[in-house]
Amino acid sequence: MNSKALYLRLLGYVAPYWRVFALAILAIIVMALTDPILAALIQPLLDGGFVDKDPTMMKWMPIFLIILFSIKGLSLLASNVGMTWVASRLVMDLRVAMFSKILTLPTSEFDKTSSGVLLSKVTYDVNRVMAAATEALIILVRDSLTVLGLLAWMFYLNWMLSLIVFTVLPLTIVIIRLVSRRLRRMNTSMQDAMGYITRVLEEAIGGHKLVKVFGGHRYEQNRFQFASNQVRQLEVKTKIISGLSVFIVQILTASALGVIIYIAAQQSAADNITVGGFVSLFTAMGLLFSPIKRLTQVNDKLQQGLAAAQSVFNLIDQASEISPPKGDLARFSGKLTFQHLHFAYEGQASPALQDISLSIMPGETVAFVGASGSGKTSLANLIPHFYSVTEGQLLVDDVNINDLPLETLRANIAIVSQDVVLFNDSVAANIAYGAMAEAPRDKIIAAAQAAYAMEFIEQMSDGLDTPIGERGVKLSGGQRQRLAIARALLKDAPILIFDEATSALDTQSEHQVQQSLDKLKQGRTMLIIAHRLSTIAKADRIVVMEKGRIVEMGQHAELIEKQGIYAKLYQTTA
Structure with missing residues (x-):
């Protein structure tokens, strides 16, 4: 199942709670628009308040800023609470669906799959789905809109300078796509390793008397250490790949911003851009850096969540025991x-x-x-x-x-x-x-x-x-x-x-x-x-x-x- 299909299926579990979800998305959109508005307010503040000494502008601008930050804070609170509520419901529904499936699995499936692996799916994997459903979605919606809003304002101020930003976008997209495939495979391997850890732990706890009597401490310790080391290695590799991709994207972005600042300074010296316009453009570029950074990092969380979702849905999609249609609960004679x-x-x-x-x-x-x-x-x-x-x-x-x-x-x-x-x-x-x-x-x-x-x-x-x-x-x-x-x-x-x-x-x-x-x-x-x-x-x-x-x-x-x-x-x- 590809990433799009997985995410659409996850959203299907959100459908019953669409009202709260829609309100949370609306709050995210409002929050995303506050950064471009802040950058836009810088120009009239400087040009009107400090350059032209406009008393009306100097009086109302602080009030506008207080209102803006109040709206940003409330929308942040509403989006976090709303998305957490929806995500917790999603996780609960997935856990209930997984447990219901486990209760109806054929006995042969329990012969093939250890209880530790099933426990890992219900506890560890489903928590990673929550990260994809909340943190990743918030970042994708909020920061994407923030970036679009800031770019739109930058184009309004100076479209020639803003075009330079788009030179890094194709390279960024290519890097993210390449890294996504690698991260998905590694996160799937990490979930399998976590299942092995849970299995070893469960066996050691359940058989603790046998371990003591037969001197199995070293054997169990070696098994657990090997399993833990597998998870550690995969986590380190995941962080290295994710970190390198973020570093490359940030260098590309910083280089583009450096060029923009240099050209803008030249234009300001030639009076082709006002002080307020220059500072507003510079503020927009500064505000652009953080959401781009988060967008490059969100891929790691997203792939972890999608790999976990794949594991969860693999369990939910397993065939249950085959039973003819229900009939009356008649009492048998016992033949x-x-x-x-x-x-x-x-x-x-x-x-x-x-x-x-x-x-x-x-x-x-x-x-x-x-x-x-x-x-x-x-x-x-x-x-x-x-x-x-x-x-x-x-x-x-x-x-x-x-x-x-x-x-x-x-x-x-x-x-x-x-x-x-x-x-x-x-x-x-x-x-x-x-x-x-x-x-x-x-x-x-x-x-x-x-x-x-x-x-x-x-x-x-x-x-x-x-x-x-x-x-x-x-x-x-x-x-x-x-x-x-x-x-x-x-x-x-x-x-x-x-x-x-x-x-x-x-x-x-x-x-x-x-x-x-x-x-x-x-x-x-x-x-x-x-x-x-x-x-x-x-x-x-x-x-x-x-x-x-x-x-x-x-x-x-x-x-x-x-x-x-x-x-x-x-x-x-x-």
Whole structure:
């Protein structure tokens, strides 16, 4: 996307706030006109007040100057406040759009992109967009109008001298265009480097215990230093290129002004220009220098902002999860059918699942066992449509999963995984999460009791209202897992997926949770993934997987009697 298209798209986000934006632009225009007016007032002030000794001019000129500077100050205040308000709204809307997109991205995108890179886009990149939306725009509008106004006044005073200024404009335009391309590339590289810094920082903070135990200080320090040095080098290179372009333009401008001053002095000596006209021309040229300087420097900010906008829009434009049109949130019976199903992760040559054919009836409890990497979790992840089936079909209540709206499908599924996810909120908010946020208090308590979580919740300072810290850091592993189980029980979904759901529980708690799960079996389909095979002996069926295939299936007693793979696994894990 080119610079023009990017900027027009950014302005599209400004459209809802066009009234404030228009007022801010109007204030910028008024402010831009004050410099040419100031230069114009110099001529009558000198010629009329000091040369001709006109008392009226001497009386009113100070008042005009006070009014002029008052208008300039108020317009400056209005433009800064207005543009900052619009830009803050723009940044907020972009952040909301980015976050909304992140929530709808396919799971495969999270596999490819680190959370640190996404965090960098939402925090660092979007702030650079604000610079392009406010500072750069103010400079472009205000200083461009100021330069045009001053040039117009200079042409009015002496068009021959003013023509000299235009000798530097073509060279200035060429320099800015060449530098723009280089700055865009470098700012894009800088954003990638910042994403790497965020990723290293996030990993080091999240894994600080591992870093300490395994002596990873030097390794993490080297990674962070390398990433920081990349950003430093790019920042220095950006400043050098930007600074050189500004220096060249300023030298060209100063040379032109020097020639103008010399010729004007010659004309003044020959009485071809009045004292007021000469000083007014000289003032206009002096006022011209600062806006030209800012206009040459604005390119750096503009390219930073546009490079950041490109990064932001790349995220917003990513494809969301594909879902058929929304339908009624019907409750499923819980029937699952796998028909010659194959699945491979993106970028992986070997499939994770091969020719899976299996029917699970409503209310049936099916356990999946096998060595790590056998495909158990991959199979479970297909049911909520976290990934799409590569080949074959997955049917829910005899309907192809690809034809079901994601909202309807996921409303009928509850999951408790080994990697428990809790939020920095109260106990109650973590149990009644998301669509269950309005659940009655008594139902939250009943779910917690069914998961045998109330015994430790009641001992907490504020009970269900106790904050549990980031990712439940204030809880033990078993307590976190029981809260996750309570969350799944409160949802009361017809399909329950338990992926190592009792792995962090002690023997007594595991027995209690198993009792609560036994009560829930009626009317619900349960899929249990377990390594501790003693916990799934009562399952209606046990499916043994190896290298992405189903190799054995039956009840516990049948599989033990076969003395096959399951029997060997049971002997080593029971």
